[in-house]
Amino acid sequence: MTEQGPVPPRGGSAPVPRLPEATVARLPVYLRALHELSEDGRRTVSSHELAALVGGGSAKVRKDLSHLGTYGTRGVGYEVTELVGHISGVLGLTQHWSVVLVGVGNLGHALAGYGGFSARGFRVAALIDADPARAGEVIAGQPVRPLAELADAVAETGVSIGVIATPASAAQDVCDRLVAAGVTSILNFAPVVLQVPPGVDLRKVDLAVELQILSFHQHRRAAGAVDAVAEATA
Amino acid sequence: MTEQGPVPPRGGSAPVPRLPEATVARLPVYLRALHELSEDGRRTVSSHELAALVGGGSAKVRKDLSHLGTYGTRGVGYEVTELVGHISGVLGLTQHWSVVLVGVGNLGHALAGYGGFSARGFRVAALIDADPARAGEVIAGQPVRPLAELADAVAETGVSIGVIATPASAAQDVCDRLVAAGVTSILNFAPVVLQVPPGVDLRKVDLAVELQILSFHQHRRAAGAVDAVAEATA
DNA sequence: GTTTGTGAAAGGATTCACAGCA
DNA sequence: TGCTGTGAATCCTTTCACAAAC
Incomplete structure (x- = not known):
């Protein structure tokens, strides 16, 4: 195990510090x-x-x-x-990142058109959907390509970040394909826990989970009025 | 300060424990x-x-x-x-929760139709949008109502959870209106930090932030290849 | 005076490791 | 034997408090 000092200034062009x-x-x-x-x-x-x-x-x-x-x-x-x-x-925002977005249903469609991505230097370079009927459709200036072309699309556009906005049932398969194609960072919106090999960075956003956490606090407030008051006045 | 034992079984109908x-x-x-x-x-x-x-x-x-x-x-x-x-x-999922969704743009539209909410017992009971041109439009079975009707909608449907899917510039105003209307739990998708009074529970989901966190790790991996290998083989 | 940078303390969360029970 | 429940240890994060610098 190579011992490493705190915030080591390496010789390379971009010394990225070790951050909590x-x-x-x-x-x-x-x-x-x-x-x-x-x-x-x-x-x-x-x-x-x-x-x-x-x-x-x-x-x-x-x-x-x-x-x-x-x-x-x-x-x-x-x-x-x-x-x-x-x-x-x-x-790492001084360079521009290309993103491949898989799944252009309700949510994927919204993500493809989300201005916040491009504003932060993230370009949706390819759209993929498993539904053949959607292939060829153009969303936010990008054509939707079939799932079979995922690897090609990744190679062509040189993306390193994949976004999964498919139904839960398809997510692991899509994830595996992304990894096989060389994608090393994945953002998952599908409500399922994905398995990735070491070396691949996986983050998830689960909309329903967020609501359930709110539900807990709301419920607790209603059930334990004593504590809620104590908290509010603390 | 009222001292409280661990996991106190209160007399009420729903003894909600204190959880990390x-x-x-x-x-x-x-x-x-x-x-x-x-x-x-x-x-x-x-x-x-x-x-x-x-x-x-x-x-x-x-x-x-x-x-x-x-x-x-x-x-x-x-x-x-x-x-x-x-x-x-x-x-608190044994009861059904009603949700008011404000902002039916790209993302809000997707959220209104998101099946994961209803599947978990969350019903989108009202849709609000500031754009008068959208008022009357029906999305996922719900009519879009103007911003002025927000308080009425909250009162009528008895919602306690609000979801903000507006542009950043409108979010704080919408948030204030939700709080004034009696909403005590808010889920914010707008890329801005909202201020709420104590007693209101606020959670946020920021899609661009997630990508930027991925960007950091990806960037670090590329810049500090030594560390990346050390991590991958750890 | 104001504000940063940082050791030290405090508080949470995770992991370890094992006693205890089916 | 297999698996839970949990104190103890460890790690990470936040907060405090203050010396140093402007």
């Missing part, structure tokens, strides 16, 4: 807030201000940013444009 | 796996099996379930139908 997972999940949120500040013409921002914008504590913001090796100025704060560039670089 | 947040987030996933097992005719399941289905460790599964006060049988495992009933009860 919780920090990685917050960096995109900071980035969005910073973009807004930048558009408003702000030059600097304090950790308190940034914390208020993203809903957290200022100490958390400072610790997150300190992991980047980015340094603010004491008594002043952080330079907005510098931070934007730094976070973008760490997240 | 991480456990709450996994219960819906267990529930889905258990439903599948139940359909396959399985009577019992071990923590190892369940762990394999949801992708986790068996100890985690056992600890999660132990929080429920649910007891399995040593040497055998957990009874599937009993667990389903127990988790459903804790999550």
Whole structure:
């Protein structure tokens, strides 16, 4: 096991630091807030201000940013444009990513047209659907291609990120095909737990699960009114 | 401050235990796996099996379930139908929840038609959109109503959960209106951090953020090949 | 005065490891 | 023998608090 020092500055062109997972999940949120500040013409921002914008504590913001090796100025704060560039670089957003989207049903259709992707540098480079009847249909400027062409599409467009928006029953098969085609990052919207080999990064978004979590809290509030009041007034 | 014992059995009809947040987030996933097992005719399941289905460790599964006060049988495992009933009860899924969906653009349209909601007992009871041109349009059997009718719609249908699928610029206003109308649980899909008063439960799903997190790992893998290999073979 | 950077403390969550029961 | 339930240990995250820097 090769022992590794903290935040090792390697010789390569892009020294990506080792970050806590919780920090990685917050960096995109900071980035969005910073973009807004930048558009408003702000030059600097304090950790308190940034914390208020993203809903957290200022100490958390400072610790997150300190992991980047980015340094603010004491008594002043952080330079907005510098931070934007730094976070973008760490997240790998200075390069553009191509995405293949599999499944253009209700949700997939919406994702294909979702402006938030292209705004963040993610280009939907290929659309795939298992339904032959949909092949050839053009969505958001992209033709829908049959499942059999998935590997070709991945190779042609050089995508490294796959998005699965198929029904649950098809998701594992699609996932396997994506992996076989060389995709190493997958975002899964299908309500099923997918198995991937090591080396493939898998994230999931489950809309129904989110509602069920809300349901729990709502239910608890109703059932245990005592605790709810205690929490609300805490 | 009223001291409270662990898992206090209160006198009310539904004694909802105090659960770790991480456990709450996994219960819906267990529930889905258990439903599948139940359909396959399985009577019992071990923590190892369940762990394999949801992708986790068996100890985690056992600890999660132990929080429920649910007891399995040593040497055998957990009874599937009993667990389903127990988790459903804790999550509050034995009652049906009505949801108001605000914003029927690309994403909102998809959500309105998403089968996963109704399958889990969530009914989209009202659709709202700020665009007057869309008022009257019928989506998934529901008429789209103007923003001005939001409070009325909430009152009429008795919803307690609101889903925001508007552009970022409109989200905070919609959020305020939902809160004013008495909604206490909100699921936000708009790429913006919302402010809510205490007592209101807010969750968010940000599609672009998920992609950016994937981007980070992909980028890191490419930039720091040494670490990537170390991880893959770990 | 203001604000950062960071050790130290506190709090959660996960994993380990094993006693106890069927 | 097989599997659960759970204290103990470990790891990760958040929060505190303050010295150092502007």
